[in-house]
Amino acid sequence: MSRLIIEGGRPLHGSIEISGAKNSALAIIVAAALATEGECILDNIPQGSDIGTICLILQDLGVGVWFDDEDRLHIRGSSLNKHTASYDLVRKMRASFYSAGLLLARVGKAEVPLPGGCAIGSRPVDYHIKGFTHMGAEVTIEHGYMKAVANRLQGSQIYVNRASVGTTINLMIAASMAEGTTILENAAKEPEVVDLAIFLNGMGAKVRGAGTESIRIEGVDSLRGIEYSIIPDRIEAGTFLFAAAITGGDILVKSVVAEHLRVPIVKLEEAGVTITRGDNALHVAAPNGRLKPVDVETLPYPGFPTDLQQPLVATMCLAEGTSVVRETIFDRFRYVDELRRMGADIKTDQGTAIIRGVPQLTGAPVEITDLRAGAALAIAALAAEGRTELYGVEILDRGYEFFEEKLRALGATIYRED
Numbered sequence: 428m429s430r431l432i433i434e435g436g437r438p439l440h441g442s443i444e445i446s447g448a449k450n451s452a453l454a455i456i457v458a459a460a461l462a463t464e465g466e467c468i469l470d471n472i473p474q475g476s477d478i479g480t481i482c483l484i485l486q487d488l489g490v491g492v493w494f495d496d497e498d499r500l501h502i503r504g505s506s507l508n509k510h511t512a513s514y515d516l517v518r519k520m521r522a523s524f525y526s527a528g529l530l531l532a533r534v535g536k537a538e539v540p541l542p543g544g545c546a547i548g549s550r551p552v553d554y555h556i557k558g559f560t561h562m563g564a565e566v567t568i569e570h571g572y573m574k575a576v577a578n579r580l581q582g583s584q585i586y587v588n589r590a591s592v593g594t595t596i597n598l599m600i601a602a603s604m605a606e607g608t609t610i611l612e613n614a615a616k617e618p619e620v621v622d623l624a625i626f627l628n629g630m631g632a633k634v635r636g637a638g639t640e641s642i643r644i645e646g647v648d649s650l651r652g653i654e655y656s657i658i659p660d661r662i663e664a665g666t667f668l669f670a671a672a673i674t675g676g677d678i679l680v681k682s683v684v685a686e687h688l689r690v691p692i693v694k695l696e697e698a699g700v701t702i703t704r705g706d707n708a709l710h711v712a713a714p715n716g717r718l719k720p721v722d723v724e725t726l727p728y729p730g731f732p733t734d735l736q737q738p739l740v741a742t743m744c745l746a747e748g749t750s751v752v753r754e755t756i757f758d759r760f761r762y763v764d765e766l767r768r769m770g771a772d773i774k775t776d777q778g779t780a781i782i783r784g785v786p787q788l789t790g791a792p793v794e795i796t797d798l799r800a801g802a803a804l805a806i807a808a809l810a811a812e813g814r815t816e817l818y819g820v821e822i823l824d825r826g827y828e829f830f831e832e833k834l835r836a837l838g839a840t841i842y843r844e845d
């Protein structure tokens with residue numbers, strides 16, 4: 428068991444480079460195994476244990492997966508030879524359920540364990556399953572597994588409940604090789620969905636409308652391997668924007684698509700932070716005095732992302748006044764108990780957090796409850812007086828590449844102890 432130690436109270440200064448988007452990479456790595464001709468070579472894949480897990484799932488299904496000397500990920504889907512995904516791997520991460528879409532498209536049957544509950548509340552896959560059923564799959568739930576069979580999936584018109592990101596991605600993967608045309612209504616518009624569509628089209632798929640609420644996928648008989656580079660991680664970038672804001676810092680965040688962060692940027696500006704757009708970069712400078720409070724509601728893209736809710740709440744702990752943050756996507760406020768241990772004044776009630784800004788947080792031992800909570804506790808620790816010990820750091824390792832190294836490059840005192 429290792430823990431992260433942060434000695435807080437130093438403003439961040441300097442520049443960092445944002446890594447490839449974890450959530451985009453997870454979808455694209457699975458979709459890459461659709462190719463039966465040639466191999467896919469993926470660039471800008473971030474390191475992190477979630478990426479390791481999805482690679483192991485594919486390898487377990489017979490897919491060739493390896494990194495070359497330049498950290499590019501090679502995926503050879505032609506050797507896929509199983510239709511059952513391993514419980515031991517799938518249970519680690521919900522995005523593993525994308526293997527169901529892949530298996531149905533490639534071999535017409537899939538046995539994939541249902542992902543369990545997790546620290547941000549119940550996360551069912553009923554919308555995914557409904558989609559597969561609409562496409563003609565016969566689905567049963569047995570012994571904790573979803574078992575689905577379809578000789579060839581049939582194109583269909585499917586309404587995606589709550590504009591679910593995972594459902595949109597899984598059904599895009601499944602529909603790309605279905606017979607006929609699938610139309611996803613109320614589809615997710617997240618940049619990761621658009622990245623997947625561009626990738627699939629490069630492989631020979633016919634996906635139109637990604638980024639709007641109606642995505643049309645004309646099924647094709649086969650897909651081929653291509654080279655592709657993943658988009659920058661908007662959540663990682665946003666996390667660093669909040670880290671600069673809470674510490675009173677001034678940093679340059681490079682390799683970022685500003686357009687993907689429109690609402691978080693507006694909210695930071697409302698809080699008094701100056702953000703200047705450069706060439707694929709954002710310069711962020713905190714105000715001299717304290718931040719102003721903001722009110723925010725998390726929403727599907729292009730709204731304020733739920734994955735930045737925790738870094739935002741952590742930042743507002745030090746604002747001068749009261750912020751109200753409403754979480755509409757997940758049950759995601761468990762971590763506020765840990766912020767309270769650092770001196771934050773937060774009340775939560777049914778999906779709403781009321782944060783009364785305090786002049787100072789103090790370092791404390793805290794427990795990371797989920798990935799984004801880990802980022803939030805780390806940035807609170809950067810601004811807190813004294814030493815914070817973050818336990819459960821392996822959760823943070825799931826999705827932030829070189830987190831400590833990047834923060835150290837910005838002048839933070841952060842190190843790992845076993």
Ligand code: UD1
Nearest residue numbers: 450522550551552553554555589591592593594733734756
């Ligand atoms: C993805 C992201 C996650 C992000 C979330 C919302 C990945 C790997 N993860 O998660 O980081 O926080 O989008 O932007 O990309 N739901 C159901 N049944 C389903 C599917 C979803 O009830 O079958 C509910 C969920 O519990 C949630 C809402 O729908 O309340 C939206 O979830 P969804 O967009 O599917 O999130 P994920 O794809 O799991």
